[in-house]
Amino acid sequence: MTTDRMLIALDIDGTILDVDGEIPDATHQEIDRLVAAGHEVMLATGRSARDTLPVRERLGIEPEFVVSANGAMTLAQDASDARGYSARWVETFDPTDALQALKGVLQNARFAVEGEDGVYRFSGRFPEGTFEAQGIEVPFEELAAVPVTRLVVVSPDQTIEEFLEHVEKSGLHSVSYSVGWTAWLDIAPDGVNKGTALERVRQEHGIDPKNVFVAGDGRNDIEMLEWAAAGGGQGVVMGNAPQEVIDAGNVLAGDFYHDGLAKALANISG
Incomplete structure (x- = not known):
């Protein structure tokens, strides 16, 4: 294994980007510095592949791998693909049981699935701007037509607490789930x-677990943060994260609007 090269995996929304989609100058500068120093700087996000790659381009990074769909899809560099990347590892499941269970306990919920092609198929009206890439509206019954990498459920009429209570009642056991922003x-x-996707990437690179740095701010980052900390690396949590996310990491950064990520990255030697 290498002795000094770092694997630096960054969440996007709330960590790199603000709500308006802007990237702080300080974050750009630190990422440029670390790439120039030879560290592997990559993205690990809940976004679909189609919504992830444009952020990579904006950052000006060319990592070997990109983790999207909360770990269900890992892209690898591919010169033959117009985007420069194609799917290397894809994890799917049959959403039928989960769809039926949730539809039975959630009133007025909206459902979407992400396929292996990175396209969302959705039923019901979602918040404006939810799907930055192409989304296709289909009848509810067609959501389970093929295996998917992700099932998304939004229930805007409920609080997080009510939402979680209903989700628990659904009896979901065969899939992993995490709650993102309000009732999502x-x-x-x-x-x-x-975390599972990044462990595969780490092994591919031959980077020591102690040389791992991850940063995130959401509940879908918990496993990633725990994974990094357990291996002796840095699980960096943005200061504005929920308490359960803060508890999962081992390094607490400043909040987004005080350049929390950039200051944490600045501690990595070039």
Whole structure:
């Protein structure tokens, strides 16, 4: 294994980007510095592949791998693909049981699935701007037509607490799930998360677990943060994260609007 090269995996929304989609100058500068120093700087996000790659381009990084869909899809560099990347590892599941269970306990919920092609198929009206890439509206019954990398459920009429209570009542056991922002549920293949995907990437690179740095701010980052900390690396949590996310990491950064990520990255030697 290498002795000094770092694997630096960054969440996007709330960590790199603000709510308006802007990247702080200080974050750009630190990422440029670390790439120039030879560290592997990559993205690990809940976004679909289609919504992830444009952020990579904006950052000006060319990592060997990109983790999207909360770990269910890992892209690898591919010169033959117009985007420069194609799917290397894809984890899918049959969403039928989860769809039926949740539809039975959640009133007025909206459902979407992400396929292996990175396209969302959705039923019901979602918040404006939810799907930055192409989304296709289909009848509810067609959501389970093929295996998917992710099932998304949004219930805007409920609080997080009410939402979680209903989700627990659904009896979901065969899939992994995490709650994102208000009443938003991401359901992934069983045992699949950002941490499991990044462990595969780490092994591919031959980087020591102690040379891992991850940063995130959401509940879908918990497993990634725990994974990094357990290996002796840095699980960096943005200061504005929920308490349960803060508890999962071992390094607490400043909040987004005080350049929390950039200051944490600045501690990595070039």
